[in-house]
Amino acid sequence: MSNFSEQVLGWFDLHGRHDLPWQQTITPYRVWVSEIMLQQTQVKTVIPYYERFMIAFPDIASLAAASQEEVLAHWSGLGYYARGRNLHKSAHYIMAHFEGVFPSTFEDIVALPGIGRSTAGAILAIALQQRYAILDGNVKRVLSRYLALQGWPGHKKNEAFLWQKAEAYTPKQRFGDYTQAIMDLGATVCTRSKPRCSACPVAKGCLAKQTNRVEQFPFSKPKKIKPVKQTFFLMLENTQGQIFLQKRPQKGIWGGLWSFPQFDSRQACLEQMKAYETQTECVQSLVEWNSFRHTFSHYHLEIIPMVAKGVKHQKMQCEGEWFCRQSLCVERATLGLPAPITKLVRLMEREHV
Ligand code: SF4
Structure with missing residues (x-):
């Protein structure tokens, strides 16, 4: 030895x-x-x-x-x-x-x-x-x-x-x-x-x-500055207090987990909202919340939440499911959610308390 x-x-x-x-x-x-x-x-x-x-x-x-x-x-x-x-x-x-x-x-x-x-x-x-x-x-x-x-x-x-x-x-x-x-x-x-x-x-x-x-020691990794990417989450809540989530594809970040519909630009997010308004024949007000950062190993993701409440969802045609907001907030909820989504769902819940 x-x-x-x-x-x-x-x-x-x-x-x-x-x-x-x-x-x-x-x-x-x-x-x-x-x-x-x-x-x-x-x-x-x-x-x-x-x-x-x-x-x-x-x-x-x-x-x-x-x-x-x-x-x-x-x-x-x-x-x-x-x-x-x-x-x-x-x-x-x-x-x-x-x-x-x-x-x-x-x-x-x-x-x-x-x-x-x-x-x-x-x-x-x-x-x-x-x-x-x-x-x-x-x-x-x-x-x-x-x-x-x-x-x-x-x-x-x-x-x-x-x-x-x-x-x-x-x-x-x-x-x-x-x-x-x-x-x-x-x-x-x-x-x-x-x-x-x-x-x-x-x-x-x-x-x-x-x-x-x-x-x-140990010597640090030669520094590369992490880029910042922006993303927009469309957070829809219907008249029954349910929120709309989509299952993410297996490949890419948060593969297989559930998240809000995600867009690369504000414009794309607004256009999607317009399409939902046309389908539901109901105009929604969209509120932009403060952005926050989530850091991955290779980049920072700046998340900009866009919130629409009281959505009349019956006529909405889109892939995804509606979930009870409250049940997602309990400790050890049974749905796989990335940390920033859990944080946003809890913020939505807090607004109602
Ligand atoms: S191995 Fe680590 S803890 Fe042990 S003497 Fe060296 S530096 Fe200190």
């Missing part, structure tokens, strides 16, 4: 987290779901989602048998919805090709939608007792500091170097514990800001710490 892994494991035995829900009754399915939820999301946010998900879909068969709608409803608010859709797709694939048993080779696991090399490594090490390395965001940060890596860790050449080190540090025994331990170390000690070097088991060998340059 290398010094590094020995120190990390020694620390884990004393200070690591041993009571996370996915550490109890370890199965490939449970570890897989946790690893997918933990991509881009912190442990404390994931825990309640994970617990609800496990109650609703306790195994691969129940996940495959559920509708995408049900799966996304359980993902509502967690963000990065492609993760939920990919889990669901993978469950179908496992039922069809592996008789419902989670695959056990690296090649088969990494071929599942939404699973990359690091996630496959984590599942293999933690749930299937096979020696594979991981290199998620936490581990990248720890190793970049420990090795004082010059350059952005996401750069191809640097990433290859980190993988090589991650593999070398993975011990020949206890690799499941080590995987959990190194992730924990990054999440609780070698944190993004204010790392707790005084509590770190590898501080003595850490080049960043020893040369007093912890703040310099």
Whole structure:
């Protein structure tokens, strides 16, 4: 065992987290779901989602048998919805090709939608007792500091170097514990800001710490300014207090979730409203609310809500459905809604209280 892994494991035995829900009754399915939820999301946010998900879909068969709608409803608010859709797709694939048993080779696991090399490594090490390395965001940060890596860790050449080190540090025994331990170390000690070097088991060998340059590592990604895109939501409410939503196509942002009709320009939004007025023979007043921003990984979306109330919907010809506003506002509503839509529905509800 290398010094590094020995120190990390020694620390884990004393200070690591041993009571996370996915550490109890370890199965490939449970570890897989946790690893997918933990991509881009912190442990404390994931825990309640994970617990609800496990109650609703306790195994691969129940996940495959559920509708995408049900799966996304359980993902509502967690963000990065492609993760939920990919889990669901993978469950179908496992039922069809592996008789419902989670695959056990690296090649088969990494071929599942939404699973990359690091996630496959984590599942293999933690749930299937096979020696594979991981290199998620936490581990990248720890190793970049420990090795004082010059350059952005996401750069191809640097990433290859980190993988090589991650593999070398993975011990020949206890690799499941080590995987959990190194992730924990990054999440609780070698944190993004204010790392707790005084509590770190590898501080003595850490080049960043020893040369007093912890703040310099990891190097940041070369900056690109995120563009701002504008979008207009047409928020229709009928005389019975129902609101009109459309199911989004599978591809693109918020795929498979429900949202207000969306337009690239104010003009397009007004024209659609005019068409509805002609169909319903009723003139509606359209009120523009203050805009707000929702940020994606590659751009900011500036959302401009356009609200029309008291719509006589019976004669409206359009694709979509009317939903009771109040029932969408309850905690854990059963419809998959992106966060900005939930926010707008709640604002509409508040106006009525
Ligand atoms: S000594 Fe500090 S910077 Fe180095 S690995 Fe430990 S916590 Fe991270």
